[in-house]
Amino acid sequence: MSMKQANTIDEVIFLLDEIIEKSKIDQSNLGLFAILYREVTVRIKEGILAGSFQNGERMEKLDVIFANRYLKAYYQYQAKEKPSECWAFAFEQAEKFWPIVLQHLLLGINAHINLDLGIASAEVSTVEDIEDLKADFDKINFILSNLVGSVEKCLIKIWPTLTWILKFTGKVDNFFIDFSMETARNGAWKFATEFVAVPENEKEACIKLRDKRITEIARLVSNPGYFASAVFKFIRLFERGTVAQKIIDMKIMEEKNMECVVA
Numbered sequence: 001m002s003m004k005q006a007n008t009i010d011e012v013i014f015l016l017d018e019i020i021e022k023s024k025i026d027q028s029n030l031g032l033f034a035i036l037y038r039e040v041t042v043r044i045k046e047g048i049l050a051g052s053f054q055n056g057e058r059m060e061k062l063d064v065i066f067a068n069r070y071l072k073a074y075y076q077y078q079a080k081e082k083p084s085e086c087w088a089f090a091f092e093q094a095e096k097f098w099p100i101v102l103q104h105l106l107l108g109i110n111a112h113i114n115l116d117l118g119i120a121s122a123e124v125s126t127v128e129d130i131e132d133l134k135a136d137f138d139k140i141n142f143i144l145s146n147l148v149g150s151v152e153k154c155l156i157k158i159w160p161t162l163t164w165i166l167k168f169t170g171k172v173d174n175f176f177i178d179f180s181m182e183t184a185r186n187g188a189w190k191f192a193t194e195f196v197a198v199p200e201n202e203k204e205a206c207i208k209l210r211d212k213r214i215t216e217i218a219r220l221v222s223n224p225g226y227f228a229s230a231v232f233k234f235i236r237l238f239e240r241g242t243v244a245q246k247i248i249d250m251k252i253m254e255e256k257n258m259e260c261v262v263a
Contacts, residue, residue, distance in 0.1 A: 003075045012067040024244040029094035031247040033108030053136045066120035086111040086214040113184045114214040118191035141185040
């Protein structure tokens, strides 16, 4: 499989569509995050066209660099090469039976925000001008910050009893809240402002160190403790539909603008 990379935001959306279609055919959970990420990319594109960002040209460049890190990791994994550690962990979990849909999505969000977003932000900036990016960075994260709660709306469509489970098991609901998008984006910005100042010959070592730290968060998402894990297993046993059907359901909700991903 060739290592496909995008040059424009439209190419990002096209490649995500390819991944989604392949995932449906393969019955692969990898398509779940791709659906989520496609919606975010479309919203960013709409924001650029509407002039919502201070610098639309820079924002498209950032979006493409950001997406290409995910795309590179995906194609490396498909080619049985080694992507970054946190992406490898997320992709490996996609092949397992027990993770629920929300865990698959959180594992992708964790790798893409906590590792990739900071690197991409630094790559479109210099030490002198990175603060100029902050307003547009926050607008991206205005979209991203609604992901976890809005994803629950999608999952309730896939398995309506999830509403009762989440209300009854407060500890599990707290697990979702504890995976704080605010903490993630603040950490991504802090990493970006530090990474942009790292000398070129030290960048790879810096990325590897960050990658290891983010993989530890991924392990917590995958195994959040005995009680939460037991409830997740119960949820998993009653998730309805094939993987392909879950992907289709999420896609339909996106097309009908049901605020499945972004509030």
